Amino acid sequence: MNTNAETAKVQPMVRYRNICKSFGDLKVLTDINLEIAPSEKVAVIGPSGSGKTTLGRMLVTLEKPTSGTIEIDGEMLWHKTVKGELVPADEKHLRKVRGNAGMVFQQFNLFPHMTILRNVMEAPVHVLGIPKDKAKEQAISMLKKVGLEAKLDNYPRQLSGGQQQRVAIARALVMHPKVMVFDEVTSALDPEMVGEVLLVLKEIAEEGNMTMLVITHEMAFAQEVADRVIFMEGSIVEQGPPQALFGNPHNQRTQEFLSRFRNA
Amino acid sequence: MHPPFNILVQLLRGTVVTIELTVFAALLAFVISFIVGFSRMAKFWPLRAIAIIYTEFFRGTSLLVQLFWVYFVLPLFNVNISALAAGILILGMNFGAYGSEVVRSSVLAIPKGQTEAGVVLNMKPSQITWRIILPQAFMIMIPTFGNNLIELLKSTALVSLITLNDLMFQGKMIQNTTLRTTEVFGLVLVIYFCLAYPLTLGVRWLERKITVGRA
Ligand SMILES: Nc1ncnc2c1ncn2[C@@H]1O[C@H](COP(=O)(O)OP(=O)(O)OP(=O)(O)O)[C@@H](O)[C@H]1O
Ligand SMILES: [Mg+2]
Numbered sequence: 001m002n003t004n005a006e007t008a009k010v011q012p013m014v015r016y017r018n019i020c021k022s023f024g025d026l027k028v029l030t031d032i033n034l035e036i037a038p039s040e041k042v043a044v045i046g047p048s049g050s051g052k053t054t055l056g057r058m059l060v061t062l063e064k065p066t067s068g069t070i071e072i073d074g075e076m077l078w079h080k081t082v083k084g085e086l087v088p089a090d091e092k093h094l095r096k097v098r099g100n101a102g103m104v105f106q107q108f109n110l111f112p113h114m115t116i117l118r119n120v121m122e123a124p125v126h127v128l129g130i131p132k133d134k135a136k137e138q139a140i141s142m143l144k145k146v147g148l149e150a151k152l153d154n155y156p157r158q159l160s161g162g163q164q165q166r167v168a169i170a171r172a173l174v175m176h177p178k179v180m181v182f183d184e185v186t187s188a189l190d191p192e193m194v195g196e197v198l199l200v201l202k203e204i205a206e207e208g209n210m211t212m213l214v215i216t217h218e219m220a221f222a223q224e225v226a227d228r229v230i231f232m233e234g235s236i237v238e239q240g241p242p243q244a245l246f247g248n249p250h251n252q253r254t255q256e257f258l259s260r261f262r263n264a
Numbered sequence: 265m266h267p268p269f270n271i272l273v274q275l276l277r278g279t280v281v282t283i284e285l286t287v288f289a290a291l292l293a294f295v296i297s298f299i300v301g302f303s304r305m306a307k308f309w310p311l312r313a314i315a316i317i318y319t320e321f322f323r324g325t326s327l328l329v330q331l332f333w334v335y336f337v338l339p340l341f342n343v344n345i346s347a348l349a350a351g352i353l354i355l356g357m358n359f360g361a362y363g364s365e366v367v368r369s370s371v372l373a374i375p376k377g378q379t380e381a382g383v384v385l386n387m388k389p390s391q392i393t394w395r396i397i398l399p400q401a402f403m404i405m406i407p408t409f410g411n412n413l414i415e416l417l418k419s420t421a422l423v424s425l426i427t428l429n430d431l432m433f434q435g436k437m438i439q440n441t442t443l444r445t446t447e448v449f450g451l452v453l454v455i456y457f458c459l460a461y462p463l464t465l466g467v468r469w470l471e472r473k474i475t476v477g478r479a
Pocket of ligand 2: 183
């Protein structure tokens with residue numbers, strides 16, 4: 001995995017620069033500067049309402065920064081350069097850059113009117129223009145990977161929460177994004193189903209290629225999978241390798257948060 | 265005196281007109297429902313305003329008065345329109361106004377997460393509407409649309425008042441000439457029921473078929 005010395009040289013896959021975000025009068029994120037190296041796995045932790053989801057949603061254009069810029073693989077997401085000047089991006093530009101990013105939601109958001117297979121085939125066929133038989137092949141192999149090849153013709157509601165979330169992961173993976181946001185993908189699950197989903201995530205992480213921004217409350221998982229852990233609370237409070245951040249946090253807020261977590 | 269068989273034949277002639285009227289008015293209403301319903305949700309505010317005015321106008325005025333306007337008043341301004349066309353137009357526009365509310369509320373009932381999932385998969389807005397939102401919203405619309413269709417069928421009886429020879433009109437004509445009031449209007453009642461009941465069953469069947477595997 002990447003060490004900091006290595007990542008300093010290559011162009012980051014994701015770069016948040018001076019990002020602020022407000023909802024009306026509510027200031028949610030203040031001056032976020034964050035670079036994520038290609039194939040780096042970053043875990044984001046922090047208390048409820050600290051802006052973790054907002055941070056992730058901005059990367060897939062579901063939330064627009066109030067100020068600052070975001071780059072994915074060297075390309076501005078919310079802006080484009082016209083004659084050397086930054087101007088707000090249009091829908092076409094957003095679509096082009098957004099194609100590099102994917103996201104898995106807490107609530108799965110599967111398409112309830114489509115079978116599992118069609119859920120996974122839909123975007124490859126209609127967004128990427130992959131021929132149906134080829135897309136089907138890819139979808140089936142991706143569903144195999146998450147252990148659901150037996151459920152191809154079922155509808156989402158016939159599946160358990162853990163199974164649905166694995167389908168959602170497969171649906172995001174077949175688009176082969178360079179960077180993927182996982183927003184508390186186990187929070188909506190019954191406890192006995194958390195394990196199966198984390199296992200799939202771990203496998204994906206171990207394959208290594210994809211850059212991952214994993215928002216999570218699963219500290220053990222973060223420790224095991226992440227190259228770097230970020231503790232945030234409206235801004236980045238502290239970050240570092242998992243052993244350091246979990247083992248020896250410097251900031252008092254981080255210490256409080258982690259201790260509350262251990263006692264919970 | 266007509267033998268009862270003749271009465272039935274004449275009533276069936278009116279029934280054909282009633283069916284014709286229902287089918288074409290329903291098609292018109294269906295199209296209007298979607299156009300006006302989506303206009304209500306448009307980003308462009310003048311479009312929203314027009315849609316609201318349209319809906320409120322047709323909901324706030326009497327269908328019968330509207331019919332009279334189109335059939336009896338417009339000719340005074342040299343706009344002539346057949347009774348059948350007037351019936352189709354007014355019924356279609358009225359039920360379109362009600363239908364637009366159904367379309368709008370059904371689309372708004374689809375969770376935001378569905379659109380967001382589409383955005384994140386990089387679908388175009390049109391693909392999100394057609395492939396994700398509408399198929400789900402349509403299922404919510406079907407029962408109400410079905411009930412509106414039955415309402416529409418029953419409302420067609422009003423067009424007899426603008427001289428269109430539908431089932432109701434024929435009934436009144438025969439009653440006038442034969443004075444067999446009970447038989448004639450009894451038959452009219454039964455025929456309306458025979459038209460409406462299969463619709464009720466059809467809507468129920470469709471509802472069941474659509475929810476299979478998804479409930
Ligand atoms: N669309 C919105 N409109 C208004 N306020 C919002 C919106 N989205 C988020 N917020 C507010 O922004 C703050 C940060 O929300 P966010 O969802 O990013 O936090 P979070 O760290 O993901 O929290 P949690 O751990 O509970 O998921 C919260 O106070 C939330 O109420
Ligand atoms: Mg959140």
